[in-house]
Amino acid sequence: MGIQFGIDEDVLVYLRSQHVGKEKAVTGAYIKLSFGIDDTTLRQILYKLRTNGHPVCENASGYFYAQTADEINDTIQRLLRKSNNLNDATLGLVLSHQVFYDGWEAIPRDD
Secondary structure, eight states: OOTTTTTTHHHHHHHHHOBGGGGGOBBBBHHHHHHHOOHHHHHHHHHHHHHHHEEEEEETTTTESSSSSSHHHHHHHHHHHHHHHHHHHHHHHHHHHHHHHHHOOOOOOOO
């Protein structure tokens, strides 16, 4: 689907006017339904807004426009945890190449 012209600004205006602060978080499902977008498009919009310096935050309840620096910091920590998990999964896949080269079976890691 991709980002439609202007929809990223529409989502930004919506969050800034209706969902300021973590107490007013809105679910991704509701945003997708309201704007007629899919998961990929929502992720692209959030990425674009954040990389352009807009404090669009998230927590377990959903997405919101930051009201405090602590909300931004909490979202940064959340994104860093996700990034670390993706890095771990990527490393696991890199290691899995050995199955094809050496014929060994992968053994689960003890974490």
